[in-house]
Amino acid sequence: DPCWNFHCKRGKVCHVDKQGKAHCICQDPAACPSTKDYEHVCGTDNKTYDGTCQLFGTKCQLEGTKMGRQLHLDYMGSCKYIPPCTDYEVDQFPLRMRDWLKNILMQYYERDLNTSGILTEKQRSKVKKIYQNEKRLVAGDHTVELLLHDFEKNYHMYVYPVHWQFHQLDQHPVDRLLIHSELAPLRASLVPMEHCITRFFHECDADHDKLIALKEWCHCFGIKE
16 A cells, blocks of 8 residues: 555545555545544634544645644633633733642653653653752642742753643754744643633744744743743
8 A cells, every 4th residue: 555654744644646646635624534523623824623533634724824824722622702812811821830840840750750761761851850859849739929939949950841832842843943833732731721821822933033032931831041
């Protein structure tokens, strides 16, 4: 089968032509497998799609048009009203996000104590120092004042989680720059809970080149150079 191990980008499927050669064609959205309600996604056109297959198939069919360039995955779940993010809320966002990233790494470390495999050996050694620090603020519903105080007092515990998340996202390609599609997995899962994440990432791009460099990312989270 010429399509065996033949890779097509999202929204396209492998097709064998009359000469027996494999190439990629747009996925027919109508031919996408049926999905459950919880698999629905919202596009940036504020339209609910049955799943990512239907969304990216539609985007592919619009390739070369303005609508196609503007259509992206906005967030997981059906489209709903997302309240605008206020200046006060966007200022608070890095506080919660830093704490959340630190706590994710703590959970990964705890899981690795039983069955290793989530973190690399180098990552484990870095996270271990944070995990075993007696001054670490444990996970909880903390006030903005407490999160700010802890960041100022225990700044060193937040540096690695912020760097780690950047490198987790910087995959396609690994170039120390985040493009829209690399940010999408994090954005899409958080928008319904953290409505400021879109504005936060938009303002992170200080030079407006549609790329977030590591320096810009760290600056957004209050990490010094």
